[in-house]
Amino acid sequence: MNKQKIPTTLVTGFLGSGKTTLLSSVLKQATGRRVAVVVSVPLESSIDSEILRGTDFDAVEDVQRLPLGNRIYKLSNGNLCCAVQHDFTHMMKELAQRSDDIDHVMIETPGTVLPISFIRRLNSDDLVDHFTIDSVITVADGPALSEGRYSSTSGRIGKVIDPDLQFLYQAQLDIADVVLISKTDLVFSVIRKKLPEKLRALLSHDPEIITMQHGLVNPDLLFNRDCSSNKKVGIDKIQIDEDQVSNGFDSVMIEMGCVDSDLLVSRLQMLIREQDVYRTKGFAELPNKMMRQVVQGVGSRIDRSYDRRWAEGEVRSTRLQIIGRHLDAERLKATLRVAEVS
Ligand SMILES: Nc1nc2c(ncn2[C@@H]2O[C@H](COP(=O)(O)OP(=O)(O)OP(=O)(O)O)[C@@H](O)[C@H]2O)c(=O)[nH]1
Numbered sequence: 050m051n052k053q054k055i056p057t058t059l060v061t062g063f064l065g066s067g068k069t070t071l072l073s074s075v076l077k078q079a080t081g082r083r084v085a086v087v088v089s090v091p092l093e094s095s096i097d098s099e100i101l102r103g104t105d106f107d108a109v110e111d112v113q114r115l116p117l118g119n120r121i122y123k124l125s126n127g128n129l130c131c132a133v134q135h136d137f138t139h140m141m142k143e144l145a146q147r148s149d150d151i152d153h154v155m156i157e158t159p160g161t162v163l164p165i166s167f168i169r170r171l172n173s174d175d176l177v178d179h180f181t182i183d184s185v186i187t188v189a190d191g192p193a194l195s196e197g198r199y200s201s202t203s204g205r206i207g208k209v210i211d212p213d214l215q216f217l218y219q220a221q222l223d224i225a226d227v228v229l230i231s232k233t234d235l236v237f238s239v240i241r242k243k244l245p246e247k248l249r250a251l252l253s254h255d256p257e258i259i260t261m262q263h264g265l266v267n268p269d270l271l272f273n274r275d276c277s278s279n280k281k282v283g284i285d286k287i288q289i290d291e292d293q294v295s296n297g298f299d300s301v302m303i304e305m306g307c308v309d310s311d312l313l314v315s316r317l318q319m320l321i322r323e324q325d326v327y328r329t330k331g332f333a334e335l336p337n338k339m340m341r342q343v344v345q346g347v348g349s350r351i352d353r354s355y356d357r358r359w360a361e362g363e364v365r366s367t368r369l370q371i372i373g374r375h376l377d378a379e380r381l382k383a384t385l386r387v388a389e390v391s
Pocket residue numbers: 062063064065066067068069070071097159160161231232233234235261262263264328330345346347352
C-alpha cells in the first residue's frame with residue numbers, strides 16, 4: 050500500500066520569501082517526474098495561482114490551458130498546477146484519483162501560517178492512504194537574513210518589534226527538513242557565502258541548507274527525501290495556535306481601473322512607509338498597453354514585469370492584494386485611487 054502513496058512536499062516560508070518562484074521553476078522543468086503543484090490561495094484572491102499560471106503556462110509550449118476538473122491545469126511537460134481555496138481535502142482526493150499521472154506533489158502553503166494544519170490533513174483518514182509527506186521545505190529570504198531580519202520590513206532578530214512575527218518565522222524554520230535560502234543574487238558574494246552560517250545560528254536542529262537564485266535549484270535535491278519520520282519530531286516541538294498567528298494578518302483587496310504605473314508605485318511606497326505592509330501583489334492595467342503588468346512588492350522592494358497579453362474579451366482591471374498588520378483599508382484604497390487614470 051505504502052508504495053502507491055504519492056510523495057508530497059510542503060513548501061513554507063514567510064511572506065514573499067520566494068515560494069511561488071521556486072514552484073514556478075519546478076513546473077517549468079522537465080525533471081523526469083510529473084509534479085503536481087498545489088497552491089493554497091486565500092478565499093478573497095486568486096492572485097497567487099494567476100501569477101503562477103500567467104508566467105509558466107506561457108513559458109511552456111503547447112500548454113493545455115483547459116482546466117481538468119476542479120481548477121487543475123496540465124502543462125505539456127506533464128506537470129500539473131492546481132489552485133485550492135477552502136477545499137484542500139477535496140482537491141487532494143481529486144489528485145489521488147489521477148495518481149497514475151503524478152509522481153510527486155508539492156504544496157505551497159500561505160506565508161502567514163505554519164504548514165501544520167496541512168500536515169494534519171494529509172495524515173487524516175481521508176488522505177493518509179494516498180499521500181506520504183516526503184519533506185517540509187522552508188524558503189528563507191536571503192537579503193533579509195543577511196541583514197539579521199526575517200523579512201524585508203519586519204523587525205530585527207534580537208531587537209524584536211513584533212513577537213508574533215518572529216515566532217512564526219522561527220517556527221517555519223524549526224519545522225524544516227530543508228531550508229532554501231532565496232534571492233542570493235541580491236546579496237554581495239562575500240556575504241552570500243556566510244548565509245548558511247547565519248541561518249545555522251538561528252536553528253536548534255540540522256536541516257540541509259541550500260542557496261538558490263530565482264527559484265533555481267537542482268530538482269534532485271527537492272525530491273525523495275522521505276523525511277516523514279523526522280517530521281513528527283518537528284511538529285511535536287512546535288506549541289502554537291497557528292490560527293491565532295494567521296489571524297493576526299490583514300489582507301486587503303483593491304480593485305481599480307487603468308492606472309499610471311509609476312504613480313501607483315510611488316503611492317505604494319508611501320503606504321509602505323506609513324503602515325505595516327509586508328506584501329503587495331497583483332496586476333495593473335496600464336493605458337494603451339496590450340500586456341498585463343505584474344506588481345510584486347516584498348517590503349519596500351517593488352518589482353514590475355509583464356506576464357502576458359490581456360486575453361480577448363477579458364475584463365481588464367487593476368487588482369492588488371496587500372498583506373500586513375493593522376492595515377487601514379480605507380486609507381490604502383484612497384491613497385492608491387490617486388493613481389487611476391480616466
Ligand atoms: N531578485 C530576485 N527576486 C526574487 C527571487 N526569488 C523571488 N524573487 C522575487 O520576490 C518576490 C516574491 O517572490 P514569490 O515567489 O512570489 O514569494 P512567495 O513566498 O511565493 O510570496 P507569498 O506567496 O506572498 O508569501 C517576487 O517579486 C519574485 O520575483 C530571486 O532569487 N531573486
